[in-house]
Amino acid sequence: MKKFILLSLLITSLSALKAQTNMQVTGIVKDTTNLSVIGASVQLATAKDTILTSTNVDGVFSFSNIKAAQFSITIKGLGYQTVKKTYTFSPNSTSEALTPFILKNDAKMLNEVVVNGTPDVTVKEDTLQYRVDSYQLKENALAEDLLKKLPGIEVDKDGNVTAQGKAVTKIRINGKDFFGGDVKTATQQLPASVLRNVQVIDDYGDQANITGVRDGEADKILNFTIREDKNKGYLARGIVGGGNEDRYQASVFLASFNNTQQLALLGNLNNTNANIFNLTSGSTGGGRGRRGGNANSDGLTNVNSIGFNYKDEWGKKITAYGSYSFTNRDNATVSSSLQEILAQDNVFRNNNINNANTLSNDHRINFNFEYKIDTLNYLKITPNISFGKNNSDNLNIFDINTQRTNSNGTSLNLNDVTTPNYGGEILYNHRFGAKARNLSLNADFSSSSTSQNQNYLYELDNTLSGQIERYQQQLINGDNRNNNVGIRVSYQEPISDTKNLEFNYAYGFARADNDRIVRNADTEGVEPVLDIDQSNQFTFDFITNRFGVNYRVNEKKYNYSLGFSAQPSVLKSNTDVPDRNITNLFPSARFSYKFSKTKELSFRYDGRANQPTYTQLQPITDQSNAQFWVTGNSDLIPEFTNSMSLRYNNYDFASGNVLFTNLSFNTTNDKVTTNTISFPITSDSTVLQENRFLNTDGYYTVNGFYAFSKPFQEKKYTLRFRGSAIYNNNISFIDNIKNEGRNLILSQRLGFQVNAVSWLEFTPEATYTYNKNTNTKNTRANAEINSLGFGLDTKIYFLKTWIFGGNLEKTFNSGFSTINTNPLIINSYLEKQFFKDKRASLKLQAFDILDQNTSLAFVATGNTSTLSQSNRLSRYFMMSLTFNISKFAGNSTNIPDMGGERRYR
Structure with a gap:
């Protein structure tokens, strides 16, 4: 009888341990203006160990293989007040999405910039990419309002867009033409809040995009990429x-x-x-x-x-x-x-x-x-x-x-x-x-x-x-x-x-x-x-x-x-x-x-x-x-x-x-x-x-x-x-x-x-x-x-x-x-x-x-x-x-990879 009781306790403990081992914790960090905080330090602490990571370009962090049902999360970001929260979940839980963390500005901290992070603008041959969350915008701002803030891009009083001195002829969303590529249809209708990146591309045509062989003079086009958490929902204006x-x-x-x-x-x-x-x-x-x-x-x-x-x-x-x-x-x-x-x-x-x-x-x-x-x-x-x-x-x-x-x-x-x-x-x-x-x-x-x-x-x-x-x-x-x-x-x-x-x-x-x-x-x-x-x-x-x-x-x-x-x-x-x-x-x-x-x-x-x-x-x-x-x-x-x-x-x-x-x-x-x-x-x-x-x-x-x-x-x-x-x-x-x-x-x-x-x-x-x-x-x-x-x-x-x-x-x-x-x-x-x-x-x-x-x-x-x-x-x-x-549910099946690059704000 004693052997049976001991065997039952052992099986129960192993089952609980297995359930806890598969647990994943995800979350997102924002500031008081609803902008993602990039490169913030995120610490998960349990009774036995501590794990450290940082937020990616969308302010998202993720921990895998969590063995404890009780843990604390501490968020630190340069220029922000530290936030710490404690959580207790069911031992059988396999995945937990935490409510968003909102960081408040810390006026006592110096305005510093660490230069080993993800830059606001990156250059890759024929593509120039701007990270949207690096630019402050008001509620209900449109893509056109965002473009006016991007260096090298101009929007004139008629809504025409130029990039690096050349007229933009087409706009795409996630690489696909939007309303046949009409520029003003996209810039004056799409809300900036759904965008992740703005890419300025020298486009030589579909064949060149596949083969890499470029002939003739390129068209200047814009490509808007949609945020992962805005990829499921609707909007009306x-x-x-x-x-x-x-x-x-x-x-x-x-x-x-x-x-x-x-x-x-x-x-x-x-x-x-x-x-x-x-x-x-x-x-x-x-x-x-x-x-x-x-x-x-x-x-x-x-x-x-x-x-x-x-x-x-x-x-x-x-x-x-x-x-x-x-x-x-x-x-x-x-x-x-x-x-x-x-x-x-x-x-x-x-x-x-x-x-x-x-x-x-x-x-x-x-x-x-x-x-x-x-x-x-x-x-x-x-x-x-x-x-x-x-x-x-x-x-x-x-x-x-x-x-x-x-x-x-x-x-x-x-x-x-x-x-x-x-x-x-x-x-x-x-x-x-x-x-x-x-x-x-x-x-x-x-x-x-x-x-x-x-x-x-x-x-x-x-x-x-x-x-x-x-x-x-x-x-x-x-x-x-x-x-x-x-x-x-x-x-x-x-x-x-x-x-x-x-x-x-x-x-x-x-x-x-x-x-x-x-x-x-x-x-x-x-x-x-x-x-x-x-x-x-x-x-x-x-x-x-x-x-x-x-x-x-x-x-x-x-x-x-x-x-x-x-x-x-x-x-x-x-x-x-x-x-x-x-x-x-x-x-x-x-x-x-x-x-x-x-x-x-x-x-x-x-x-x-x-x-x-x-x-x-x-x-x-x-x-x-x-x-x-x-x-x-x-x-x-x-x-x-x-x-x-x-x-x-x-x-x-x-x-x-x-x-x-x-x-x-x-x-x-x-x-x-x-x-x-x-x-x-x-x-x-x-x-x-x-x-x-x-x-x-x-x-x-x-x-x-x-x-x-x-x-x-x-x-x-x-x-x-x-x-x-x-x-x-x-x-x-x-x-x-x-x-x-x-x-x-x-x-x-x-x-x-x-x-x-x-x-x-x-x-x-x-x-x-x-x-x-x-x-x-x-x-x-x-x-x-x-x-x-x-x-x-x-x-x-x-x-x-x-x-x-x-x-x-x-x-x-x-x-x-x-x-x-x-x-x-x-x-x-x-x-x-x-x-x-x-x-x-x-x-x-x-x-x-x-x-x-x-x-x-x-x-x-x-x-x-x-x-x-x-x-x-x-x-x-x-x-x-x-x-x-607008109403967006996000896409929980598409959590972006955690990058090693950081940028402190």
Whole structure:
């Protein structure tokens, strides 16, 4: 009996010991602002031993193999008060998730930084990554608010995003396109609280992402990664508002996250110029109050939009994602411009007043299927469809002056355009058993067409009698079709663990086919008749075959590739012009050296051929503008562009200083440029100029950019510098004589971000731009423009639930010949937040309080410079109601690995 009792006690003890041995304890550490505390020391103590770890980049810690049901947790973080808690759990428990630990600031401790932790910014060849929890944000902040705080990234007043001086063209979430990659759809709808990292990526396409072989110039894209604890739940944001001048806005954004599945719906109705889905977008509410729409887009716009985004995994091997969007847009724009066109010994000054109304409807479908067949094979299929219908009427009042003549009159252009497009891409990749041995095949095709019905009416007035001197009506029916096919094959053969050879071949076929029927009448009331000289059926093909080889080396500190390519190309048409065969030989090179995790130097050289456009090639004279004709040249050959860039990025973790620099140089051989032929105004001819085309050399452009950011006192203050220098050597011909249009643009911006106290956000900035344009053959149209701007953004939080905010922009312009405007734009708002989590707010907004909003732009190309001004959304007031609702359960099955890197705050 005693033996039986002892045996039972032994079995019970062993069972209890086994249960305790398998116990896992997890937890998360945050500060009082709900930000994760990184690198905090976490100590678990039992009666027999003590275990030590630290929190990872998400503030999460984990202990395994805990043998005691009773233990204590002690949390220590530099700059925080120590927290200690004791726990007792069931001996049979196998997993325990502790309630979050909230650390309070310790004012007595010194502000120190330990430099052996995870940096806020990391650099990895083509990717720059920002850690979101390193930046302090308020409740309901959006991704756009976060981007404004990231060094090297800028968000302008219209919501456009640039990174390292280059426009961001696409946004992805967890590596997948979101609403087709629309930038503003993502930045102005996604809450910053669900994001873990922001990645700035130089994207060379899907094939390059798989093979690592990069050709051509990269697109700048952003990738948002979602926090693990926000990967399961839903969120809803909405706004409804009304104001004077019959202004209204309403939008809703709904999103659901269920681990691998993502669903989103976005709708928008407004007449405040707030566009979405690949159109210029403005604010749609949320925590901001600077503007209710895009007040800086030209004209007045009514917008109705709806879109749906989908992502899911169909089993373990297939991922599907895509979107559909529809936009109805009604825009009315009134503008004026002064266009100066150089002749050999004359200047044509074309003063225009333009009244345009445009109604458009656009549908777009993008979808992606990724099939991971097995560990060695991958397939991606990407179909896309779009359809657009555009109706516009454009009334133009012109007054053209030269040193000797003057003409004025009106033209009316009625357009009905339909643009159906479809295409797709197939990518297949096979990895052989040997390391780095890889075969990749990529094929893409697209078909686009434009059907246009144009009614052009032109009247030239006699400056003496006031009677109509010349009348012209043109009915133009055009059907332009473009078909493109591309195939690329890449094979990589490893030489060693760090070296390989890559062989590639690319085939490109582009066909442009245009049917154009023109009917003319030169007397009012007479039915237009067929004009054989302007009507035309023209087809041209551009075919390229590119053969290349690259030698690539990937070491821990550096990587480089050296390559050589040969590209024969042929341009042929259905005219009597013989086929034009050209072979381009060019090297390619890339080099990247990584000094550290946050410091890198890279160099790139590439070459590419560009075919002329249909307008430049068609062998007819287009007289759809009665005074400025265009004649194509079917003898043109393709251009060839050489591109080089040097980039240096450095994030100094110890000081927090961030420096981005980039220098690029492009030169184009056989550049397709204009030859402007001038005609005197006579009694039987009022044609002023005719643009013809030819190939020439001498075109180049140099672009330099830098951005420097320096934080002070734990990012309470941040000083930002941004500068650029652009020099364009434009080539044009004036009456068959070569002219160099030299355009220099210098820009410098200084900004100061203040977050010293929790109740105030204060961001002043100043910008200076210098724009000089000179011509070698005629100096009469030379221009030197100066623009000095000051801006101020501020938010004041008071009485816990009230916000007062606004922004001010003042510009001083000089050098404009006919327009003198120095607007002062002031916007302001007062917001009251409701409920404990501030998920709703009522906001009173005032836009352009002084009623001075207008546009002003200067552009110089070739022998032509244009100064333009147009109407914009001006002063109005609006009351709006905003709500934010979200609920996330987290994903307990996806606890991130505990890293050894630490950063103390």
